[in-house]
Amino acid sequence: GQQVMQIPQYQHVQEGEDFTTYCNSSTTLSNIQWYKQRPGGHPVFLIQLVKSGEVKKQKRLTFQFGEAKKNSSLHITATQTTDVGTYFCAGPVNAGNMLTFGGGTRLMVKP
């Protein structure tokens, strides 16, 4: 079964509202990565978190890695139409560097 779960699957927000997507793994992860895929595009690497409880910020995006290193979240403050896309978390669930991706959260922003 799927080992990396993301919720919600879809999220509609009004421009200016905040947005959060959550990622949970069935196993402890050495790191968690986040990617953004614009409609019709390909995934683009955003960030990697490694340490337990780590929090990183990129402008309006805040990434957090859980204390147990089994969950993570991405929070966007005051969404803009440019934030539209699908956000994926991914982690090396199995041995080796291969990433297992979550199902993604598709963000839609109404102007």
Next chain:
Amino acid sequence: DGGITQSPKYLFRKEGQNVTLSCEQNLNHDAMYWYRQDPGQGLRLIYYSQIVNDFQKGDIAEGYSVSREKKESFPLTVTSAQKNPTAFYLCASSARGLLGYTFGSGTRLTVV
């Protein structure tokens, strides 16, 4: 500029035909990967290769084959044994110990 090139961008195939998707990278990355993405879905690993002349099956390898004769190239063949090949295929690469995967722009395969 360094990157990953996938070709073609769109591909149409008749049922029963094999088709090969190209993936070339000039990033000097050791590892390369093939993922399949279905509409509204996540990415599922088909095959991966961590060094030249070696590759491993991913979660959904049935009906697919790969080769890794050169570090820069990791072509994927979708065989007639693949029951439902219509999908978006993404190739990616990564460097040992470095952050993140770099993805190509993908190939959209449609079986007609």
